[in-house]
Amino acid sequence: MPAYQPRVLINDSTLRDGEQSPGVAFTLEEKLAIAAALEAAGIDEIEAGTPAMGGQEIEAIAAMVAQANKAEIIPWCRMTRADVEAAALTGASRVHLSVPVSDRQIHAKFGTGRADVLERIADVVGYARELGLRVSVGGEDASRADIDFLKRVVVAIEEAGGHRFRFADTLGVLDPFGTCELFRELARQTDIELEFHGHDDLGLATANTLAAVRGGATHVSVCVLGLGERAGNAPLEEVVTALGETLGRATAVDLARLPGLAALVAKASCRAIPENKPIVGSMVFSHESGIHVSGLLRDAATYEALDPARFGRERTIVLGKHSGRAALRSTLRSIGLECDHERIERLLAEVRARASLTKRPVELSELALLHSASVMEGSA
Numbered sequence: 504m505p506a507y508q509p510r511v512l513i514n515d516s517t518l519r520d521g522e523q524s525p526g527v528a529f530t531l532e533e534k535l536a537i538a539a540a541l542e543a544a545g546i547d548e549i550e551a552g553t554p555a556m557g558g559q560e561i562e563a564i565a566a567m568v569a570q571a572n573k574a575e576i577i578p579w580c581r582m583t584r585a586d587v588e589a590a591a592l593t594g595a596s597r598v599h600l601s602v603p604v605s606d607r608q609i610h611a612k613f614g615t616g617r618a619d620v621l622e623r624i625a626d627v628v629g630y631a632r633e634l635g636l637r638v639s640v641g642g643e644d645a646s647r648a649d650i651d652f653l654k655r656v657v658v659a660i661e662e663a664g665g666h667r668f669r670f671a672d673t674l675g676v677l678d679p680f681g682t683c684e685l686f687r688e689l690a691r692q693t694d695i696e697l698e699f700h701g702h703d704d705l706g707l708a709t710a711n712t713l714a715a716v717r718g719g720a721t722h723v724s725v726c727v728l729g730l731g732e733r734a735g736n737a738p739l740e741e742v743v744t745a746l747g748e749t750l751g752r753a754t755a756v757d758l759a760r761l762p763g764l765a766a767l768v769a770k771a772s773c774r775a776i777p778e779n780k781p782i783v784g785s786m787v788f789s790h791e792s793g794i795h796v797s798g799l800l801r802d803a804a805t806y807e808a809l810d811p812a813r814f815g816r817e818r819t820i821v822l823g824k825h826s827g828r829a830a831l832r833s834t835l836r837s838i839g840l841e842c843d844h845e846r847i848e849r850l851l852a853e854v855r856a857r858a859s860l861t862k863r864p865v866e867l868s869e870l871a872l873l874h875s876a877s878v879m880e881g882s883a
């Protein structure tokens with residue numbers, strides 16, 4: 504029997520890092536609706552916002568705390584006592600405290616050095632614990648930090664009463680091999696929970712998140728549709744699906760809810776979902792190429808790794824420039840039409856010509872018209 508692998512816990516930051524995307528701003532109603540949909544989808548933890556932003560943000564987080572049943576609502580804070588006090592006003596029982604850990608960020612933001620970071624962790628984590636809060640700590644820019652210093656940070660968090668270290672690839676500069684190795688090294692160092700928060704500047708956020716789990720991460724930080732600063736974060740839908748597909752790791756997420764969740768966040772963020780966005784894009788379960796469709800019609804697994812039904816979606820076969828006879832015949836049959844060998848050749852040429860001209864798939868109504876024109880021609 505394979506060794507038992509605990510399920511990976513999902514921390515969704517759509518309402519915090521996602522909302523930090525340039526120009527994105529959710530209303531209170533949108534935040535509550537997104538939080539409810541995240542919870543219904545089985546998300547374990549919701550990073551809900553930044554209390555230091557003031558009254559409205561605190562009220563919104565408090566409303567999410569009041570609304571939540573099972574999901575944990577977590578306010579995001581800087582490593583300051585004032586931020587912790589603002590977070591305490593939300594009624595949340597958890598708080599996430601972030602601190603820069605690369606020398607570059609420590610010097611630029613605090614004008615100090617590593618010892619100051621360790622002192623702040625001892626002081627502010629300790630303070631939050633005194634207020635009765637459970638505390639996770641994020642190491643901002645951890646990917647550019649010295650690994651030996653990160654190990655000291657992890658020890659400091661543990662000593663101060665924190666229960667988790669979030670490793671943030673703030674600038675999205677890691678690769679999967681390095682990420683896996685870093686997590687292996689940290690996991691050897693500590694028993695506290697380890698989380699990965701990856702950005703997608705190099706298009707590697709999902710891969711790095713999987714690599715972190717392979718290396719020992721217990722939690723992953725994601726955003727619906729990969730919303731987030733600059734190129735965004737690791738997309739929830741990709742990460743949870745790929746965790747199961749590639750690492751055989753379970754999450755509590757109900758895959759069938761991902762498309763609805765994506766539509767909700769796309770609308771609230773005024774950002775369209777790209778057609779080819781994995782899992783939730785409108786065309787990712789559509790097939791045009793003749794060779795693929797001919798194979799699919801015999802056995803869907805020839806050209807489909809993911810069964811669309813798992814996501815509450817359906818496979819579609821579209822007719823276009825690359826269609827073959829099998830696709831055309833099967834599509835005609837689906838609308839109750841037949842074609843003999845000679846006419847199928849002509850119709851296929853017409854379908855291809857039409858798709859090339861219009862630069863889109865040929866619709867069923869158009870196909871029916873092309874078919875009846877060819878029947879009339881044949882009988883003339």
Ligand SMILES: CC(=O)SCCNC(=O)CCNC(=O)[C@H](O)C(C)(C)COP(=O)(O)OP(=O)(O)OC[C@H]1O[C@@H](n2cnc3c(N)ncnc32)[C@H](O)[C@@H]1OP(=O)(O)O
Pocket residue numbers: 520523553555556557580581582583601602603612613643673732
């Ligand atoms: C990588 C990330 O995603 S980090 C999270 C980014 N999120 C946000 O910025 C949320 C939205 N931000 C805001 O509304 C505002 O920036 C606020 C309310 C948090 C702070 O506003 P202001 O007081 O005007 O500060 P401002 O934004 O100009 O500068 C940030 C301050 O936080 C300090 N700071 C930055 N990170 C940290 C940290 N992890 N711990 C403690 N202090 C920090 C900076 O050094 C700077 O301090 P200074 O004012 O003494 O120079």
Ligand SMILES: O=C(O)CCC(=O)C(=O)O
Pocket residue numbers: 520599600601602640641642643644669671672673674700702
């Ligand atoms: O420290 C953290 O919690 C991570 C903050 C963040 O969003 C980032 O560094 O990209």
